[in-house]
Amino acid sequence: MSNSQVVHVIDDDAAVRQSLAFLLKAAGFAVRVHDSATAFLKVLPVAQAGCIVTDVRMPEIDGLELQRRLRARKVGVPVIVITGHGDVALAVEAMKAGAADFIEKPFDDEVLLGAIRSALARRVQDTRDEARLAAIRARLERLSAREREVLDRVVAGKPNKIIAHELGISPRTVEVYRANVMTKMQADSLSDLVRMVLLCDETA
């Protein structure tokens, strides 16, 4: 674990921010906390960039806007976005905007730490290697037409009810398809699934 790389925690809720810092320090990371994206952007020029863990919903500059501004400044620091539960649409938007990962609150510490380790190791880049891409494509091919339709809509951030309506099936059936898709794609989480699909789209 490289201690030269700093994890920047950005959250407007003081308790969440400080507790995150405590957890990360306990796990051996160097941590800096910021109470807003604005505050972070101010210190960005002198900040040691490792990765950023940010809440998506914040007043003024939210998590998505922060990603946009970083991109505009050509800052390539990996960003892990924390979303409230069920904010799939927002999460997908974050992934499309280039987030390294998104984590749903409340989260298990191993999930967050794993995401941070990957981000610091830039494993996101590694996923672009051809072998992995080919594997993902092969899994996509194994999906039935219906499963693919459900997958596309899940990745577009549509809730089950809307998907059910669009496909003319019941929401319960959508849940079943969704579970099948997760299994067939060997996705550990929704973010994993979204990332795989986005990866194939980009390189297609």
Place this chain on the structure above:
Amino acid sequence: MDPMSAETPTPQEFAAMKAALQAAEARLRSILETVPDAMIIIDERGRVESLSTTAERLFGYAADEMVGRDIKMLMPTPHREQHDGYLKRYLTTGERRIIGIGRVVVGQRKDGTTFPMHLTVGELRSADRHYFTGFIRDLTDQQLAEARLTELQSEVTHMSRFTALGEMASTLAHEINQPLTAITNYLKGSRRLLERMKGEQASMLREAVGKAADQALRAGDIIRRLREFVARGESERRVESLAKLVEDASTLALIGARENGVEVSFRLDATADLVLADRIQIQQVLVNLIRNAIEVMVETSEHRELEIATVASGEETVEVSVADTGPGLAPEVAAQLFQPFVTTKRKGMGLGLSICRTIVEAHGGRIWVDPRPGGGTVFRFTLRAAKLEEPSLVE
């Protein structure tokens, strides 16, 4: 003629009386023909003496079909059977139940159909005879409008109570989730530190702290389920006409607007009419935005213009906007306008716009606020456009 009269009139006097009588009758005739309300005169036994042209039209009878017949033919059961009793009671007791008071009753037309009407009755005594004059106003249109309004209102009030409850639960869930997240983080962090310590006590602590963290996660799970239930429990989306939604919502929301000098205009995009929406919920959003706009203009602005507009904002979305000419929003207020419990009103919980956001986002749309060019505020939200061939969403 009056039997007590001392003398019989002379032929000249008789002619003058006859002329006066004819003139009075002509005056009555012309009144009955032109009076805009329906008017019927009956005698003390309830027989129709004369009626206005409007009354003929209203009940569907010609004058000669009614004159001389009992007025109760115009009443549905049970009043029809009891009218004689009503008359007798008044003539013996003098107790007024409708005379000079007026009330809403039901009338029956020649074809048997009934309608609500407002009836006022006047009394006329001439020599030893009693006459009653009934003035009748047809309430059909008015009652229809009122019934529809009441119906709309109760639907929306019910829904807004339900959603307010849901919003409370949802807000509570979010608010509790934050400290729970913090608790979990502290516990998991402590557990990691304890892992590096030696001894029996350290291992006991490690286990206890780990279990505490699991319980915090469990509490989070319960809240998550509550939130899911509230957020998605009752919503039902169908293909709806946006024009109709706007019309229904503004009927409700614009009550009293014109009296307050608010000029209202609509600009609806006919090419973007069909949307996928829960009718009641979207009406609630519209009512909320429109009432807010009116309230702020009435309180603070001389210039009061409200514009409600819809426009296709892409292949798949329709944008709805409500623009006012109020004082506009301070940037710091605008930034957190859709957060729960934020309000600029003296009364109010600050849930209205937060509920709007919950509803719009549950519909897959977005809600935001822009300054209006020339002063004021524009609230905008998007809805998913629907195509005609899409069937209604049946759960």
